[in-house]
Amino acid sequence: MDNLSSSLFCYRQQGALTLPHSRAERHTTHAFARHITQSILLDLALIESRHYILLAALLVATGICIAFSLASGSVAVPVSDIFAALIAGSDSVQTQVITDIRLPRTLAAFCTGALLAMSGVIMQVLLRNPLADPYILGISGGAAVGALGAILLGFGGLWLTGSAFFGALFSILLVFGIANRFGQWSVTRLLLTGVVISAGWGAVINILLTTSSSNTVQSMLFWLMGDLSQSRVGLGHGILLLVGLLGTLVVSRSLNVLARGDLIAQSLGVNLPRLRIGLYFTASLLTAAAVTIAGSVGFVGLVIPHMLRLMGATDHRILFPASVLLGGSFLVLADALARTVIAPQQLPVGVVTAIIGVPAFLVILRSTISR
Amino acid sequence: MNSSLVTASNLTLSLGDKLLCENLNFTIEHNQSWALLGRNGAGKTTLLHSLMGIQATSAGSVVLNGEDITQIPRRKLALMIGMLFQDGMGSLPATVMETVMLGRHPHSTSLLSDSASDKEVAVQALQAFDLAHCAQRRIESLSGGEQQRLALAMLYTQRPELYLLDEPNNHLDVAFQVRLLSKFRDLVSNDNASLLMATHDVNLAARFCDHVVLMLNSGRHLVGTTEEILTEDNLSAAFECQVRKVKEGQMTLFYPE
Numbered sequence: 001m002d003n004l005s006s007s008l009f010c011y012r013q014q015g016a017l018t019l020p021h022s023r024a025e026r027h028t029t030h031a032f033a034r035h036i037t038q039s040i041l042l043d044l045a046l047i048e049s050r051h052y053i054l055l056a057a058l059l060v061a062t063g064i065c066i067a068f069s070l071a072s073g074s075v076a077v078p079v080s081d082i083f084a085a086l087i088a089g090s091d092s093v094q095t096q097v098i099t100d101i102r103l104p105r106t107l108a109a110f111c112t113g114a115l116l117a118m119s120g121v122i123m124q125v126l127l128r129n130p131l132a133d134p135y136i137l138g139i140s141g142g143a144a145v146g147a148l149g150a151i152l153l154g155f156g157g158l159w160l161t162g163s164a165f166f167g168a169l170f171s172i173l174l175v176f177g178i179a180n181r182f183g184q185w186s187v188t189r190l191l192l193t194g195v196v197i198s199a200g201w202g203a204v205i206n207i208l209l210t211t212s213s214s215n216t217v218q219s220m221l222f223w224l225m226g227d228l229s230q231s232r233v234g235l236g237h238g239i240l241l242l243v244g245l246l247g248t249l250v251v252s253r254s255l256n257v258l259a260r261g262d263l264i265a266q267s268l269g270v271n272l273p274r275l276r277i278g279l280y281f282t283a284s285l286l287t288a289a290a291v292t293i294a295g296s297v298g299f300v301g302l303v304i305p306h307m308l309r310l311m312g313a314t315d316h317r318i319l320f321p322a323s324v325l326l327g328g329s330f331l332v333l334a335d336a337l338a339r340t341v342i343a344p345q346q347l348p349v350g351v352v353t354a355i356i357g358v359p360a361f362l363v364i365l366r367s368t369i370s371r
Numbered sequence: 372m373n374s375s376l377v378t379a380s381n382l383t384l385s386l387g388d389k390l391l392c393e394n395l396n397f398t399i400e401h402n403q404s405w406a407l408l409g410r411n412g413a414g415k416t417t418l419l420h421s422l423m424g425i426q427a428t429s430a431g432s433v434v435l436n437g438e439d440i441t442q443i444p445r446r447k448l449a450l451m452i453g454m455l456f457q458d459g460m461g462s463l464p465a466t467v468m469e470t471v472m473l474g475r476h477p478h479s480t481s482l483l484s485d486s487a488s489d490k491e492v493a494v495q496a497l498q499a500f501d502l503a504h505c506a507q508r509r510i511e512s513l514s515g516g517e518q519q520r521l522a523l524a525m526l527y528t529q530r531p532e533l534y535l536l537d538e539p540n541n542h543l544d545v546a547f548q549v550r551l552l553s554k555f556r557d558l559v560s561n562d563n564a565s566l567l568m569a570t571h572d573v574n575l576a577a578r579f580c581d582h583v584v585l586m587l588n589s590g591r592h593l594v595g596t597t598e599e600i601l602t603e604d605n606l607s608a609a610f611e612c613q614v615r616k617v618k619e620g621q622m623t624l625f626y627p628e
Contacts (some may be wrong), residue, residue, distance in 0.1 A: 040494045040506055041487075044468065047507065128461045250482055257473050259463040263456045266425050268529065269449030269477040314465045314509075317483055368462060 051318045054311060058325035062110075065329035069106045069336040070098055074344060108231035108293050109335040109349070110328035113300050114241055115290040117327025118248060120301020121319055122283040125255045126176075126276065129190060130306060130364055134168075134287040135298030137194035141201025142171030143284075143291035144223045148208050164288035171197060172280050187368055226297030226350030228335045233293055240289050245324055247282060251275065252316035259316075297350045299357020300327055306364055375400050376533055376565050377422065377452075382431035383590075384417050391417055393590035394431070399533065399565050399582075404556060406576030406597070407569040409586030410610055415569035416457065418586075419535045422567070423454055435533075449477035453531035455522055457538055460510055467513070467521055468506040471496055474528025493528050499554055500524040501547075515542035523551055527558075534558070536568035540575060548572075552579045573614075573625045577601055585609050601625070 070082045075097050077085070085095040086103070116134060123132040123139070134140045146167025150160040179193040205223050221227050248255075254275055258265045266272050290297070304327040305319065313319045331349065334356070338347040375398045382395040391414025399405055407415050420426035422433055424440040433440040435451055443451075453474075460470065474496070475489040497503045500520040505513070513521060519542040526534065534555060540548040552568075556579055559566050567584075570576055576583060576597070583600040585593040587609050593600050606614035606625060613628040 036498060036503060037491065037494045040497065040503060041490060043506070044490060044494075047468075124463065128463055130463060253476060253479065253482065256465070256469065257476050259461055259465065260470065260473060261456075261458060261461050263425065263454075263458060264460070264473075264525075266445060267423060267449060267452070267454045267456070268473060269446035271445050309464050314463075315469055 047312075050312065051315070054313060055318070055322060055325070058322055058329070062325050062329040062332075065332045065336075066106055066110070069109070069332045070102050072336050072340050073097070073102060104232050105228055105335065106332055108233045109228050109332045111233045111237050111241055112228070112231070112290045112294040112297060113304075113331025113334075114324040114328040115244065115286045115293075116297060116300040116331075117304040117323035118244055118320060119283045119286040119290070120327075121305045121316070121323050122248065122255075122279050122286070123172075123301065124305060125259050125316070126279050126283070127179075127190060128259060128261070129187065129368070130309075131187065131191065131302065131361070131368060133299060133302035133361075134283070134290075135296060135300075136191070136198070136302065136361070137171070137175050138197030138201055139168050139171045139175070139284070139287050140291050140296040140298070141198050141205070142167040142169075142174075143288040144296050145201050145204050145208070146170075146288070147292050148205060148223055152208060152212050161288060161292050164292050165285055168284035168288045168291070169280065171201070172284055176280075187365075191365075221348045221350075222295035224296060224350075225348045226295040226353070227348035228294050228331075228338075229346060229348075231294050237289060237293065240285070241324070244282065244286055245320060248320045249317065251278065252320055255316040294349065297331070297353055299353045299361065300331060302364070303353075303357050303360045304330060306360065376436065378434045379422070380432050380434070382418075382421065382433065383429040384414055384421055384426070385429050386414065386417055390590040392586060392592050395584070395592055395594070397582075397584060397594045399567060401532075401563050401565055402559055403565050403582055404559050404580040405565070405567040405582045405584065406580035407567060407584045407586070408571075408573060408576060408606075408609065410588070413586040413588070415586065416537055418584075419454060419537055419567070419569055422533075422535060423452055424448060446477055449529070449531070451531055452533045452535060453526045453529040454535040455526050455537055455539055457541065460518065460522070462511065464509050464511060466506070467502055467508050467510055468493065468497070470510050470521060471502070471524050471528050474525040474530075477529065492530070496524040496527040499527060500551065516544065516547065519543055520547070520551070527554065530558075530562070530564075532564050534564060534566045534568075536566065536570075538570060539568055540570065540572055548575060549578075555579075573601065573606060574622075577623050577625065 067079050067082060071077050071079050075094065077094050077098060081094060082098060085098045119134045120132065123134060123137065124130055126132070143164040144167070147160055147164035150163035155163065174197055175193050179190040202224060209220055209223070218227070254270050257268050257270050258275065262272060304323055308319055308322050308326060313322045331353070334352040335349045338349045338352045341347065378398045380396055383393050384391040407418065409415050417426055421428050422440070424433070424443070435443065440448070471493045472485060472489065475485070475493060478489060479485070497506055500523055502517065502520055502524055505517070510518065510521060523539065536555070539552065543551065552575065555566055558564050568580070581597055583595065583597050585600050585605060587593065593605055603614055603616050610627070614625055615628055617624050
């Protein structure tokens with residue numbers, strides 16, 4: 001690196017601006033330019049390997065967070081016993097606590113966090129704004145109303161997810177329709193739209209819950225704040241997570257281009273209408289799945305991509321897999337804290353994410369407006 | 372080798388109820404450099420957008436390499452036309468190198484990895500536009516001139532057949548204006564490409580372009596070689612102020628009175 005920067009310094013000094021005159025001079029300049037090309041390419045290779053190191057580090061962090069989550073709770077289980085419980089299995093209380101209670105909850109937390117973080121990245125590219133988040137813009141609220149409506153009408157399973165999906169999609173189209181008039185949107189307009197739509201969905205949730213028999217504090221917490229205490233995930237959620245990640249990886253090159261603006265994206269060959277529709281649907285589906293698992297957990301889609309971009313993951317080919325790992329482990333950790341800080345009482349996980357998310361939001365808002 | 376690259380026939384453009392140009396006809400051939408001149412709001416950007424197929428025309432057609440522009444898929448079009456826009460790069464972070472690499476998007480065949488040759492083209496563009504020293508900097512930290520050079524480097528990386536430049540000299544000092552336009556002139560003569568640039572700098576147009584489209588008010592326009600079009604009378608009529616011409620050695624210079 002030192003070598004590179006010094007050669008770049010020479011490059012600047014030796015006259016990128018002056019044109020070589022004699023043939024010999026031109027020859028040395030040409031050789032020098034090749035040397036610089038090679039050193040920049042080497043530097044690039046270094047940056048690329050840094051991306052892989054980041055992914056590897058996140059993988060390790062994910063393992064640590066999951067182990068921490070499995071170990072913490074009312075019954076303390078040493079980390080060494082967790083592996084024994086997971087692999088060997090026995091009828092001991094410890095094993096049952098881990099396999100029947102903590103593992104499903106941890107998996108649900110991971111899945112929810114990963115889905116929300118991916119959804120956040122997609123919405124940020126669509127709106128070209130780092131403040132976009134499914135919770136803040138009312139997309140989670142729309143999904144919650146859809147899911148709650150389906151439950152109150154007696155539907156379950158795929159109907160419930162489908163209904164949540166349409167709720168989310170409706171919200172996304174509403175936000176885009178209102179915030180994006182005449183092809184331009186301001187941060188103010190976007191956030192005001194989101195805040196108002198969230199408030200609207202909150203009111204609808206209140207009406208649905210107070211007029212139905214399922215009016216418990218628990219369900220109120222679940223739909224308005226997010227809570228993992230009753231959450232379970234199935235194979236379907238795992239498949240959705242995997243397909244979602246593969247799908248976003250397939251379009252991640254196009255997203256890199258779209259992040260630079262609609263005009264540039266079109267001029268570089270992106271089929272904008274098709275990509276946009278695909279992204280609306282994917283963001284809605286991912287948010288809806290997350291909401292049906294854990295309710296309206298906020299700020300994961302905002303905090304995680306922002307942290308990763310600060311760590312140098314600005315290319316979507318890295319940002320998506322990294323968001324899955326960091327978003328998942330972030331919510332696993334947040335839920336472990338929610339279960340243990342005021343034990344034996346439990347906090348809903350949305351409280352923990354909001355405590356971290358609100359200051360993060362304000363910091364990003366400040367830097368976005370000052371630019 | 373001169374052969375027609377893009378032909379605009381009977382092109383009529385309007386924005387809202389304002390008529391920008393009516394029955395505009397011109398053919399840009401390979402290895403030609405064209406300038407697009409006219410007052411603010413004359414419709415230069417709209418015309419460039421319509422040549423890219425991202426702005427609907429009221430009447431007429433644009434034919435590129437024998438095909439109507441509206442029939443060409445975006446991806447294929449991106450291999451033939453590239454454009455420098457006046458707009459910014461958005462507020463999501465990215466590095467300079469990543470952004471220049473985007474120019475290779477229409478050429479890329481792999482979903483995830485960048486080919487070695489694409490990377491080399493991008494690095495050459497960084498050097499050509501004097502951005503090699505900030506390859507890993509964030510684009511939002513660049514100055515106005517650096518951002519303009521970045522946008523030009525991205526277009527240079529794209530290597531289309533027709534370069535559309537919308538105010539390429541925005542934010543650039545005089546040294547860069549001449550140096551960077553020379554880069555594109557080299558591409559036009561060596562790479563069998565063509566260029567059309569919208570600019571307010573009549574002198575730069577006179578220096579670098581062999582043909583001119585001069586947009587006048589109320590939809591009228593003049594099309595021809597630089598010598599034919601860039602006269603005191605035509606420019607005075609187009610800009611609605613008295614423009615004078617002086618000869619200084621090989622150079623012809625225009626200035627408003």
